[in-house]
Amino acid sequence: MTEANTAPPMIRMVEVDKYFGPLHVLKNITLEVPRGQVVVVLGPSGSGKSTLCRAINRLEPINSGVIEVDGKPLPAEGRELAGLRADVGMVFQSFNLFAHKTIVDNVMLAPIKVRKMAKSDARRTAMELLERVGIANQAEKYPAQLSGGQQQRAAIARALAMKPKVMLFDEPTSALDPEMINEVLDVMTTLAEEGMTMLVVTHEMGFARNAANRVVFMSDGDIVEDATPQEFFTAPKSARAKDFLSKILTH
Amino acid sequence: MFDFLDPQEYDLLGAFWVTVQLTVYSAIGSLIWGTILVGMRVSPVPMMRGFASAYITLVRNTPLTVIIVACSLVLKDTLGFTIAGETVEDQNFWLAILGFVAYTSTFVCESLRAGINTVPVGQAEAARALGLGFNQVLGIVVLPQAFRSVVAPLSSVLIALTKNTTVASAIGVAEAAWLMKEMTENESDAILLVFAIFALGFVVLTLPTGLLLGWVSRKVAVKR
Numbered sequence: 308m309t310e311a312n313t314a315p316p317m318i319r320m321v322e323v324d325k326y327f328g329p330l331h332v333l334k335n336i337t338l339e340v341p342r343g344q345v346v347v348v349l350g351p352s353g354s355g356k357s358t359l360c361r362a363i364n365r366l367e368p369i370n371s372g373v374i375e376v377d378g379k380p381l382p383a384e385g386r387e388l389a390g391l392r393a394d395v396g397m398v399f400q401s402f403n404l405f406a407h408k409t410i411v412d413n414v415m416l417a418p419i420k421v422r423k424m425a426k427s428d429a430r431r432t433a434m435e436l437l438e439r440v441g442i443a444n445q446a447e448k449y450p451a452q453l454s455g456g457q458q459q460r461a462a463i464a465r466a467l468a469m470k471p472k473v474m475l476f477d478e479p480t481s482a483l484d485p486e487m488i489n490e491v492l493d494v495m496t497t498l499a500e501e502g503m504t505m506l507v508v509t510h511e512m513g514f515a516r517n518a519a520n521r522v523v524f525m526s527d528g529d530i531v532e533d534a535t536p537q538e539f540f541t542a543p544k545s546a547r548a549k550d551f552l553s554k555i556l557t558h
Numbered sequence: 559m560f561d562f563l564d565p566q567e568y569d570l571l572g573a574f575w576v577t578v579q580l581t582v583y584s585a586i587g588s589l590i591w592g593t594i595l596v597g598m599r600v601s602p603v604p605m606m607r608g609f610a611s612a613y614i615t616l617v618r619n620t621p622l623t624v625i626i627v628a629c630s631l632v633l634k635d636t637l638g639f640t641i642a643g644e645t646v647e648d649q650n651f652w653l654a655i656l657g658f659v660a661y662t663s664t665f666v667c668e669s670l671r672a673g674i675n676t677v678p679v680g681q682a683e684a685a686r687a688l689g690l691g692f693n694q695v696l697g698i699v700v701l702p703q704a705f706r707s708v709v710a711p712l713s714s715v716l717i718a719l720t721k722n723t724t725v726a727s728a729i730g731v732a733e734a735a736w737l738m739k740e741m742t743e744n745e746s747d748a749i750l751l752v753f754a755i756f757a758l759g760f761v762v763l764t765l766p767t768g769l770l771l772g773w774v775s776r777k778v779a780v781k782r
């Protein structure tokens with residue numbers, strides 16, 4: 308096969324290093340996520356999962372290495388970077404819906420301002436997406452009027468409205484009350500089944516087992532294991548992963 | 559003893575009307591220039607940040623009287639710069655507004671910056687993650703929320719501006735304080751009354767502003 312007819316991986320990180328001051332947070336990370344794959348990133352607190360996630364759309368600049376999305380290296384700050392971010396959906400732990408705008412306006416905003424979509428088209432798409440995540444009846448409310456689970460589903464709809472090539476999730480259910488976790492995981496599972504490329508940082512082992520094609524285990528800024536969920540949960544190789552799993556799975 | 563209230567003698571309403579005009583034009587200008595300044599202040603471009611903070615430090619620490627007099631003496635008389643107006647009186651009116659805008663905008667900018675700090679960083683991050691550029695993030699997501707949280711401090715700035723417009727009398731703009739000075743000189747037997755009238759006039763201007771904006775402030779507050 309030649310380079311030309313090989314589709315590039317959706318995400319490619321090569322020898323990425325990231326420091327916060329003296330703290331080495333990402334240590335020579337190399338990772339590829341092929342198109343359509345769902346990768347769950349696991350690891351103890353402070354292991355660099357969020358930083359990895361945020362580096363991919365350059366919310367966190369890196370010190371060295373290469374990051375490519377769909378074959379294109381991350382541009383530096385500016386118009387091109389904004390263009391790349393438009394293709395990469397991101398869902399945050401704290402939802403981050405725009406507090407001064409209604410739910411439907413949250414979803415319509417970027418398609419109108421970034422994709423220059425007509426208002427009426429943007430609204431139609433937004434309502435379809437809100438329907439899909441089950442909160443169309445909340446469209447005219449403000450974020451503070453919704454439950455956490457509803458807000459996170461709205462945030463997913465907002466990201467999907469840009470028709471992203473890949474979706475990044477940074478602990479999307481960690482800020483939620485237990486009874487709301489499943490409504491968000493269901494939306495994510497459906498998205499995974501529809502073939503969306505996803506990188507998901509989560510502590511939800513059920514989601515990792517059922518929806519992920521692959522588990523990446525991080526510890527102290529290293530990728531320690533990279534395996535199928537089956538392999539990872541039944542036969543972890545490293546001591547650190549065994550330790551992590553024993554702590555997670557006992558409760 | 560109230561015969562000096564005769565509008566033929568002293569144009570009290572006219573003088574306060576000039577005060578109102580000075581305030582309104584200066585407020586609009588300060589809001590615009592203050593918003594641009596805060597945009598520079600938080601800009602990723604170091605030169606813009608440097609310019610904005612140098613400007614603010616310089617202008618804020620210069621007495622307002624010096625700024626207003628400089629607008630007239632330096633800009634107009636020495637450099638021949640005027641904004642509008644045929645008569646000297648008119649030209650000074652607009653130059654006074656220029657001075658008030660230059661000065662008040664620094665307070666608007668600092669209020670807005672405090673407002674920006676009340677907006678959680680996640681709001682800007684979400685906007686950036688969606689592909690919005692710096693100006694869009696600021697203009698669509700951050701500033702609208704910042705403005706809503708600083709209506710009360712901005713109303714204090716506006717009230718201070720209303721009172722500061724009295725400095726325009728230093729360059730002969732016939733606003734309220736200018737008339738007051740004239741009246742205190744000519745009506746020295748009713749001097750307390752003259753002071754009382756002008757004090758009351760300013761209360762009438764500032765009190766409703768404060769009340770109205772206090773109400774607006776509660777109305778537009780962003781719920782999180």
Ligand SMILES: Nc1ncnc2c1ncn2[C@@H]1O[C@H](COP(=O)(O)OP(=O)(O)OP(=O)(O)O)[C@@H](O)[C@H]1O
Binds near residue numbers: 330352358
């Ligand atoms: N902005 C920052 N400035 C300085 N240090 C930071 C910053 N953000 C994160 N860190 C540090 O970098 C390390 C990795 O942080 P990161 O948030 O990526 O971990 P994480 O795996 O996502 O943890 P958690 O499970 O708690 O979310 C931690 O030690 C953290 O304290």
Ligand SMILES: [Mg+2]
Binds near residue numbers: 358477
């Ligand atoms: Mg994290």
